[in-house]
Amino acid sequence: MVGSSRQKISLLFHRTRLKSRYIFSILVGLALGFALSLASVPLMGICDSSLSIPFSSSSDFSLHNGSFSLRDKFDPFRILNRQARSVADITLVDYGSKDYEPRIHPIQSAAIKPNNVNSKSAQVAAAAATTARPPPAPKIVRPRYIADELGIREKVLVAVLTETNHLNTFALFLNQTLQEHVNHLLFFIDAVVQDFPKGLQVVAIHDKRAYLKPFYVLKYLAEKLIKAYDWFLLVPDNTFIRGFKLHEFLSHISINQDLYMGQAFDDIHAVYCYFGSGIILSGTLLRKIYDELDWCTKNAYSQDLTDNIGRCVLKAAKLPCTNTASNYQFNAFVDYRFEFDTDIDKLAKSATFNQSLTVHPVQDLETMLKLQKYFNEVEINEMRQEITKYEETIESLSCYAPEGCGNIPWPPGAPAPFKPPTRFDVLRWDYFNETHIYLKTDSEVVDRLKQIDYEDVHEVIDHSVQQLQKKYGTDLQFKHLRNGYRQFDPTRGTHYILDLILIDKSSNEILKRAELMRPLGLVEIVPMPFVMETTKLFLILPIHSDEQSVALRFLSHANKTLFEHETSDKFELLLTHIVYTKQEYSQTQKWFEPLRSEINLIHQIRPKLTITYHTLLLPSTTIPHYSKPMYLLEFFQAKLRTNALIFITNPYVDIDSDFSSRCRLNIIENTQCFFPIAFYQYHPRIIARTHHLTDNSTIELHKFHGWFNSYAYDQIGLYMSDYLNLKKLISYHNISESSSNLYDLFIQLTDMHILRAPDQSLRVHYRPIQCDLTIQSSSIEYNRCLMQREKGLASRSQLAMIVIDNEPTKTKK
Template identity: 35%
Template sequence: MKVFPFISTLCRQNKYFIIGLCLGMFTGLILAPILENDCLFNESRESYTSDHLSRSRSLSSDSETKGDEYEPRVNLAAKPKAAQKKPQLLNRPRYYSTELGIREKLFVGVLSSQYDVSAHGVALNKTIAHLVDKVMFFIDAPGPRKLNISMPGGIVGFTDTKKILKPFHMLKYITDNYLDEFDFYFLIKDTTYVKARQLYEMVQGISVSEDVHAGSGKRNEYTSFCSLDAGLLLSNSVIHKVMSSLDWCVKNAFSYSDDDNLGRCILHATAISCQESIQGYALTSYTLDRTFNMEDDIQRLARDSRFDSALTLYPVQEPNILFQLHAYFCKVGLVHKEQAITTLHNSLVNMSELTPGGRNSVTWPVGSPSGNVPTNRFDVLRWDYFTDTEIYLHSDFSNVKKLDGADKTDIQYVMNASIKQMEAEWGEHLQYRHLINGYRRFDPSRGMDYRLDLAFRDTTTGQEVHKRVEVCKPLGRVEVVPMPYVTENVRVNLVLPVEAEYKHEALKFMENYARICMEKQDKTFLMLVLLYDPSLPGKGTKDDIFLSVKEMALTLSDRYKKDGSKIAWVSIKIPSSYEFPSDPLLEFVVADLVVRKFSPESLILTCQSNMDLRQDYLNRVRMNTILGWQVFSPIPFSEYHPDIVYRSTSTRSKELDIDKTYGHYDTGEFSHIAFHAHDYTTARKQIEDMIPIVRNDRDIHSLITMKYDNQSTSPSSLYGMFISSGSLHILRAVEPGLRLHYRERNCQHLNIQCAEARAFNLGSKSQLAQLILDYVASHSPASSA
């Protein structure tokens, strides 16, 4: 009974504690499930991370304890596997300019027709082709009409004869073939004269980073289109934009005017109207009257400043007016150049007089020519980099070379002179430290150029100062070399060997000789050397093989007897045992028997019957052949085989044009040589022991027995004889006035020299390759079927 009162008293005294305990227990029972879920989520995440890390860290130890459960295994089956995508190889272009995006400057496209291109087109090509990078003519060619002309730039014919679409055909061809090769494109018609030199200088000053759509000849001030007759100048970026809009341009070419159609096309593609001036340059034009005459109107137009400053002049009705305008503006440009030279000379004189030291104080030589300006990427001169001890890329076969010898002495001399000049100019507070960079370049037109980056120490501030110095070492002092006096009033004695096989060529040669030399009373004399083959009818018989040649020579001599012109001949009988006519020693036979018929001062020129005789060639022979001093050996332009060159065309020009398609300069041809009789006699006596002198027909037998004995030491031609003599200067150079038509070569007894000459004169490599491909294609089984 005493226990219960004690419990009741204890509860009454701790009632607040009991109530709190009950509330706590009750709250815990309610919130326990919620808190348990949250804690389980966090605990699982932490346990996963820690368990993952512990497993990765204890992989090696676990593998040891648990056997090979976690031991790595290498599967070598079908390994290694090929890459699904092979890496692409980097094919670098052939030229640096292609990789760097360097383009030529100016392309000129000319709209013409198949009837006008041979007149206006040829005249325009001859006045501008040598002053711009590329010229092409675009014509309509609906039929297979052949153009008997040759232009270096090229002619493109379109079968579509719609006149309004021709400008778009031209743009399409340009975008397909020359899109990334030029910075600017100038489009004109063939009735427009262009000052090409002024145009080229203009585009060199215009930035290619800006879209250029420029021209002149607008009909009024409200139109946005320029005249195609006056010329349109488009930049490369504009051509790129026009390329994607050509289809739209063709569909919207509804005007009869090329100016409107082409202008609308460019405006649609670029949203740029035609500008008459661009970046400070004005594209001006001058409209000529339909009745313009050069002789009557030039004095009046010369006083018009618009005529003198115009970039283009149009329309030009006659092709000869293009040449007259070109000659006039060339003369005006020459006068301006002479005035500029005079002004520059006066300024240099004044500068030297005002300088305290006088003329000797002028650092840059007054007479030194300017540096080389390359016309294309092939003419760029190379700069060689060097340091104090080494020179890099000195040649095509070495990367680096030790600087020694003459190169080291020369560079040290240039550096010492540059340092001395810098110290004298900037004072003694500059002290030379070292060479940073050095470059040198040899310019054949003036000498050796240097660019030096020198490091100096400024003694006042203690800082390092860099200076760039440009130095030029001229080739040498200009000297006047004494030369004998030569005039063009010297008689040229032509010696023409005639073989029976080529007597028809000799007849044609005499006709040209009479027209070019005998009619104009030129101081020349023709000596025919008739080479008789013992197997053919000889001289003195009624069936003389050269009877027609002799009769024509007598006829021409009688016709021009009053003018003092004459054609003579000398007959030589070749022995039957001689290799006729392929033996090279035949030149000595002819020369020995002919030279004795002339005086020692006579100028003798050996020639062939298949050559085109030209007056300018004879004048150069007179100027380049000097008695006792010089022999002239021209390199002729030889024609390729006609069946190979002209097989794609049915016409062959009577006059051989100098073009790589038709022939080449034959450096192995030595038959044409000019000398004086006295010089020949002197040089001939020096080799008389190796090659006996021929004084008559019977002496020819002696050459047969001796030519094999001294084959390795004796000269094989007149050119070789003059070379071995060493007493005369030999002028050997290409001669555009000497052109040889193709002649079949009869090479006997395995004459290697003759066989090589015959092979090289068949055609170019591309022509022969195409001939082989055509032959293979025509004889293939597919073509036979």
């Protein structure tokens, strides 16, 4: 037992000694590593920057004949006190893209020369002041737009040399086909012309010498437009230009170079670019040409524009013509014997012709149109081939995706379908046939397809039939559409499923299902004029003689909401008493007394609020309801300025406080009118049958309390100037004011945008609706009135409950 215990003790001592060795070796290693790292810090500092010495002030180095001596110890912690290098000391070089090399330009402050006689003392004093207090940083004035600061320019400007008699033919064609693809298009002629097609930008050159015309063009471009564009294309008007290919070609070429590009004249070794096929000049080259324009005009002894331009470029930049830049080639087709009808079949097989940017010369406008149609088909086929290639690539790469091979959304390249997070977000499908659409909204069972929907459906049907005929042969003919389904997905587009009935030669019916997707295009931001929330709003409130209590309720509610943030410089309420007889007109002051007392109480709380009183005498009691806003605007035409912002409503409405600001933003002068859809209350007694209704002064936004009445157009927001312009059009077209409402007249006679959407800030109390065909002469307005009376009573479920409750009573009787 003793021996065994000794062995255990010795073994334990041996293990402890081994552990102490390991720990000792680790500590020694850490100490050596720490010492070596501190020793190597100064050497790293020497390599890091040659502008600063990373040693302490007590260090002293001497280099004599290659010897190196250290007289004093250096401070290894000097690296902590090292000053950071300035950003201006760092040179950024981007070898991958030399065109956009970032540079930091230090601000140069102008030196101030002293005017004192004792200049040396002034300099010493200035130096002492400089060392004592740093000079203030100079004020940096930045441009208004970031594009000016960064030097961002447009892509290309096309300068066309044309003649006066070609403005309505060749020039008009080039303007219509190129304006969507180039940034600017100018037409230069040698005479002043007042009558030319709309949309053309024509520049007149007052010199009849044709051989000097290009130099006038170059001078005009260099003096006025050189800072705005990267590339300039000079071309005659009888040259066909492929605008889409031109923009695509120039997008791949570096802008930081002098470029004189085109097709060499006559010989591949020629140094001049042929003017007929088009000449591309870079902005940097145009600057050099501008400096030598005097020499160019004096030495323009040839009548050939190609020679004159080429000689000028050779003098200014010593550049020959080139047709290649950045590995992209400029292709032009030049053939003076070219005839489209006879040569196009042969040329269509040529890849060089299909890749041409320009075609010269074109003898007539008909050939221009044929070339445009041909190259459009070529570009469409190229796009289809690229789309097919991309689809194959997407399908092959889908095997590397987490979903696995083939599990990609259809069609390839489109975003995945929207996945609703809850059942309330499920996208609805619309069922349709060739003439009608079913269950488009919750309140409509069936409705005829509108013109835009009709064209959409039949375009989809025609495309489906064409694809089926390509696959199964042209013997199949379309008979009719059995079922059609449409779903709009805001993330990808409109999805269609069609069940088509086709017939073959034997008149046998064949059912085929087609699935189509109309993807969303590029999102475009529509520019709108600038509007402010500080514009003064004139709220016109027409009140009939029997609506005095309703107007008091309106004022009481508006005092809690609408009047809270409004002042006299931003808001004015125009109370307008509507009368039909002279007797009523004479009693209008007395009629306003209850309203005045209520307004006086409001003024005690809100003294900055402006409320005015007016009386409008209408000529007849048979004036329809939808025509009264025109009489109101005619009445206030002399009282308000032409740029007054107006909103017309009725006393039955409750307006929330946020509506006034939204009204100011939604109404844009000469651009947009505002016709909001208000929330109309159901009959209060019917609401009380199913829901507890304690106070009828407020309207709850609930489907059993009311509905958004899209058949009413009595909430109107517009500028007075827009109404005056509409009034001129009404008199010009000899339209009766009682035939339509303001909404329909703006739609029919103007091109203004109409903003119409539900607005929960407008809630209208229930009132009985009376429809009289003798007063409402328009059948459209009469039908709208009937729909309001039918749907404005209660919801279908509430009416059904009333019918069910009354059934036992009827059976007992």
